[in-house]
Amino acid sequence: MPGLLEKRREDREEAEIPTAGMADIAFLLLIFFLVTTTINVDTGIGMTLPPKLDPDQKPPPVKERNLFKILVNAKGELLVEEEPADIAQLRRRVKKHILNYGESPDLSDSPSDAVISIKTDTKTPYSTYIDVLDEVWMSYREIWTQIARTGQTPQGESVGLAKTYSSYQEYYNTLEPGDPNKIRDAFGAQISIAEPDTGD
Amino acid sequence: MARFQRRSTDTDPEFTTASLPDIVFMLLIFFMVSTVLREQNIKVRTRLPQAEALTKIDQKRLISKIHIGPIKTGEEQGETAIQIDDALIEKRTAIRNIMYNKLQEQPKLIASLKVDEESEMGIVNEVQQELREAGALRINYSSNRENPPE
Structure with missing residues (x-):
């Protein structure tokens, strides 16, 4: 009898799990994850807040002429250098202030001294604040693009770029994390968010 | 002529699909790892500027x-x-x-x-x-x- 059993087993084909449908199952799962995946990159306007003020220590003095004051009131109206102004003019005026090089007595001594100060009211709409901040950053970006195109600062000093780029963004995209940003090192942006009034 | 005849007796050439599931699984695992199904339950409305x-x-x-x-x-x-x-x-x-x-x-x-x-x-x-x-x-x-x- 054992012999017979053995014989029958040998006759039988080897039992196998059919794997033909495996790929279909995997594809189905793959398509599900493909559809649900969102590879989104966070974008925004980067800022660095000023460190906490020591009550005994006074903020560093900034010469009046170097400070470019932008005030935004509760209605979203602008007061630029003590005069009502329009946001459309802002970019041009900020650039003029930064690139003054001591020419006009009311504007900055040099780009590294220039400080753009933005002050808001409690009821200022956030979108207006972002618009103003965006305009100020774009003023700097336009100058940086100029540097990226020529490889020189507006005063003609070389910033040490290996080649020229068509825009600052293009140069920025070539940087690896940890690389020094030569354009921003040579021509830094100083944008200050003014202390809010403490209501007294 | 004999050569041609011999060829016709060969078995049909076929792609081996045995490794197909492996490739697909590899892609699958990549997407499974990189997918974030639900980040947070955001209770406030944020329409970004x-x-x-x-x-x-x-x-x-x-x-x-x-x-x-x-x-x-x-x-x-x-x-x-x-x-x-x-x-x-x-x-x-x-x-x-x-x-x-x-x-x-x-x-x-x-x-x-x-x-x-x-x-x-x-x-x-x-x-x-x-x-x-x-x-x-x-x-x-x-x-x-x-x-x-x-």
């Missing part, structure tokens, strides 16, 4: 999100609230402790402020003061691209 001078944050692990906007309550809008992680912040002064603890874990932390465009600056300033107290000075005003890229 639009801007031009944007920077990208490539290192996602540095980001800590702070949502500011009106509470979603069905059709109507509630009052403006702050949400960090999964919880709404009741007391504004609690933010400094939360952010301080996060900063201890990740010293290069970037606080991404996702603020609804209809918010007012008062609440944003308050949050910024709290961030300064905590020492979390790197912030990012999250906003979307204004014009389609050229």
Whole structure:
């Protein structure tokens, strides 16, 4: 009898799990994850807040002429250098202030001294604040693009770029994390968010 | 002629599909790992403003999100609230402790402020003061691209 059993087993084909449908199952799962995946990159306007003020220590003095004051009131109206102004003019005026090089007595001594100060009211709409901040950053970006195109600062000093780029963004995209940003090192942006009034 | 005849007797050439599941599984595992199914249950509405001078944050692990906007309550809008992680912040002064603890874990932390465009600056300033107290000075005003890229 054992012999017979053995014989029958040998006759039988080897039992196998059919794997033909495996790929279909995997594809189905793959398509599900493909559809649900969102590879989104966070974008925004980067800022660095000023460190906490020591009550005994006074903020560093900034010469009046170097400070470019932008005030935004509760209605979203602008007061630029003590005069009502329009946001459309802002970019041009900020650039003029930064690139003054001591020419006009009311504007900055040099780009590294220039400080753009933005002050808001409690009821200022956030979108207006972002618009103003965006305009100020774009003023700097336009100058940086100029540097990226020529490889020189507006005063003609070389910033040490290996080649020229068509825009600052293009140069920025070539940087690896940890690389020094030569354009921003040579021509830094100083944008200050003014202390809010403490209501007294 | 004999050569041609011999060829016809050969078995049909076929692709081996045995490794197909392996390839597909590899892709599958990649997408499974990179998928974030549900990030957070965001209880406030944040319609982001639009801007031009944007920077990208490539290192996602540095980001800590702070949502500011009106509470979603069905059709109507509630009052403006702050949400960090999964919880709404009741007391504004609690933010400094939360952010301080996060900063201890990740010293290069970037606080991404996702603020609804209809918010007012008062609440944003308050949050910024709290961030300064905590020492979390790197912030990012999250906003979307204004014009389609050229």
